[in-house]
Each structure stands twice: as structure tokens, then as C-alpha cells.
Amino acid sequence: MALAIDIGNTNIVLGCFHGEEIEFIARIATERNRTAEQYAAEIKSIIQLYDKDPKNIEGSIISSVVPPLTTVLKHAVERITGKTPMIVGPGLKTGLNIKIDNPAQLGADMVVTAVAGIRKYPLPQIIIDMGTATTFSVISGKGEFLGCSIMAGVNLSLNALSGGTAQLPAIDLSNPKKVCGSNTIDSMTSGAVYGNASMVDGMIDRLSEELGEEMTVIATGGISKLITPHCKHSIILNDDLLLQGLAMLYYKNKK
Numbered sequence: 001m002a003l004a005i006d007i008g009n010t011n012i013v014l015g016c017f018h019g020e021e022i023e024f025i026a027r028i029a030t031e032r033n034r035t036a037e038q039y040a041a042e043i044k045s046i047i048q049l050y051d052k053d054p055k056n057i058e059g060s061i062i063s064s065v066v067p068p069l070t071t072v073l074k075h076a077v078e079r080i081t082g083k084t085p086m087i088v089g090p091g092l093k094t095g096l097n098i099k100i101d102n103p104a105q106l107g108a109d110m111v112v113t114a115v116a117g118i119r120k121y122p123l124p125q126i127i128i129d130m131g132t133a134t135t136f137s138v139i140s141g142k143g144e145f146l147g148c149s150i151m152a153g154v155n156l157s158l159n160a161l162s163g164g165t166a167q168l169p170a171i172d173l174s175n176p177k178k179v180c181g182s183n184t185i186d187s188m189t190s191g192a193v194y195g196n197a198s199m200v201d202g203m204i205d206r207l208s209e210e211l212g213e214e215m216t217v218i219a220t221g222g223i224s225k226l227i228t229p230h231c232k233h234s235i236i237l238n239d240d241l242l243l244q245g246l247a248m249l250y251y252k253n254k255k
Contacts, residue, residue, distance in 0.1 A: 001056050003047075003081065004246035006109065007064035007073055009132040010155075011222065014043060015240075016052055017247045022240055024050040027222075032068055036075035044080050060085035061250040063108040063242070086253055088112060088246075093253050097144045109242060110137050110148060113220060116245030118143045121236065122216045126207055128200060128228075128235070129242075130221035132156055136203055141213065149203060154196050154223045161188070173226055197230035204233050 001023070006013045008030060015025040026046045047054050060077050062085050064070040070087065077085045086092060088108040096114055098106055109129065114137055117127045125139040133156070136149040152160070154173065162170040171188050179194050181187030200219075208215050219228045220241040228235045238244075 001052065001058060002247070002250055003057050003060035003077065003085075004243050004250065005043075005060065005062045005073055005077065005085075006112070006242050006246065007062065007066045007069050008109070009066060011131075012069075012073070013243065014046065015243045016047065016050070016057070017243070017250075020244065020247045020251070022243055022247065023052065025240060025243060026050070030066060030069070032066070034072070036072050036079060039073060039076035040079040043076060047080075054080050057081045057083075059083055059250065059254065061088065061246050061253075062086070063088040063112050063246060065107050065109055086250060088249065092249065094249060095252065097142075099140075099144045099146050100148075106145070107135075110135060110145075112245035112249065113137065113241050114139055114145050114245075115248055116241045117218055119248060120238075120241075120244070121218055124211060124213050125216045125218060126204060127241070128217065128219040128221075128224065130154065130196075130219065130223040130227060134196070134221075134223075136207060138207055138211070138215075140211075146211075149207075151199075154192055154227065158188070158192055173223070175226070193227060193230055196227050200227060200235075201232050204231075 001016050001018050004015050011027045012030050013027050016023045044054055062073055094111055094115055113127050117125050124141045127137040129135045132153045134151050134153050138146045140146050162168050171185055176190040176193050177186055179190050181190045218236045220238050228237055
């Protein structure tokens with residue numbers, strides 16, 4: 001059994017896997033001021049919550065888009081397992097051919113989801129990750145990472161909307177009743193869900209047109225299951241794509 005951890009801006013996603021079969025997935029809030037010991041205690045408790053013994057963890061792998069927490073979580077995992085985790089970054093073999101101007105700028109999360117997407121689905125691809133940011137990664141028919149588009153995520157946009165206006169409240173995301181809302185909450189819900197679904201459809205059209213090919217479209221990330229059902233394009237929903245990619249990279253680099 002191995003442990004995978006993805007450190008995101010809003011949540012830290014963790015799970016244990018055996019082979020490439022994920023045994024459980026859990027989420028904890030990303031808090032930059034917590035110590036390695038605090039994270040170790042919480043992660044150990046979660047592992048035990050799912051009836052797994054931390055002593056059976058043979059190794060681990062971490063991806064991170066929050067550099068200040070990478071070392072903190074590395075030390076936390078060492079406290080739990082007694083072993084140094086792999087870190088997605090320079091020195092880790094991915095097999096991904098990155099064609100952007102500066103490959104070092106590519107986020108670890110995009111690397112990992114691209115690795116999983118290439119292994120699991122037909123090429124060429126668009127991989128949509130809807131979290132704190134919404135990203136569109138483009139993979140060529142040869143399995144090359146060509147580039148991406150990045151924009152503010154759904155919740156980030158909603159927070160900016162309520163925080164920057166005097167009369168628009170903070171809302172919880174839910175399925176809208178209709179496109180044309182008849183009150184403030186319904187109108188904001190419609191804008192968040194249908195507006196982002198329309199954006200996703202539009203970006204798929206533009207990226208497909210730019211590449212001149214029909215693309216396989218995969219969506220992942222915490223918000224994707226709410227937005228993609230309202231899209232007009234055919235989209236494969238895979239909530240576990242990042243953890244699956246971490247499992248693949250772990251075994252690819254395991255000595």
C-alpha cells in the first residue's frame with residue numbers, strides 16, 4: 001500500500017492505493033500555518049478512519065502547487081511512514097513530453113493529470129481541472145503537452161463577486177432551477193453554473209478549432225461534477241484522475 005497526496009490551494013487530497021487501485025480518497029483544508037506534526041496527526045487519523053494501518057504504507061508520493069507546504073507535508077509523511085516521499089518535480093521520471101516555452105513553469109497537478117489522461121484515454125485530449133483555478137490542458141495526438149489555458153475557478157469568481165459588491169451575497173453552489181433567475185440567489189447560481197458550462201463549451205470549441213482535430217475531453221476537480229452535466233459537449237468525468245496519475249508515477253519511479 002502506498003500514499004498519494006496532492007497539495008492544492010484550497011484542499012489537500014490524499015488517498016492510499018494498492019497497485020493502481022485507489023482504496024480511498026479524502027480531503028482536508030489547505031492551511032499554510034499548520035505544522036508538520038499537525039498535518040501528520042490528521043493524515044494518520046484519516047488513514048486509520050478508513051481501516052488502514054499506517055505501518056503498512058510502503059512509500060508515498062506528493063504533488064504540490066503550494067511550495068511553502070511541500071516541505072511541511074514531506075516531513076509529515078516522514079513522521080507517519082518513516083520513509084521519504086517522492087516529490088513530483090525535477091528528477092522524477094514522468095515520460096511526459098512538455099512542449100511549452102519553459103517546462104519548469106508547468107504545475108505539478110497538470111503534469112500528473114496529463115500522465116493519467118494519456119494512459120487512460122484516446123488522444124488528442126483536453127483535460128479540464130476545475131478547482132481553485134479552472135485549467136484546460138491540451139495534449140496532442142502524439143502525447144505531447146502543448147500548453148494550457150488558466151482562469152479563475154468557479155468559487156474564486158463567486159467570492160470575488162460577493163466580496164466586491166454591496167448587495168450580492170455569498171452563496172452555496174447548487175444546480176440552478178433555470179437559466180433566467182427570478183431572484184438574486186437563483187440568478188447568481190445560474191450565472192455560476194450555466195455561465196461556466198458555456199465557457200467550458202466555448203473553450204472546447206476554440207481549442208479543437210485551433211488544433212484542427214476532434215478532441216477527447218476529460219474533466220476532473222471538485223467542481224467539475226456540478227458544471228459538466230450542463231455542458232453541450234461530451235465530457236468524460238473522472239474525479240480521481242490526479243490520484244490515478246500519482247499512483248502511475250509512484251510505480252514508474254519506484255526502485
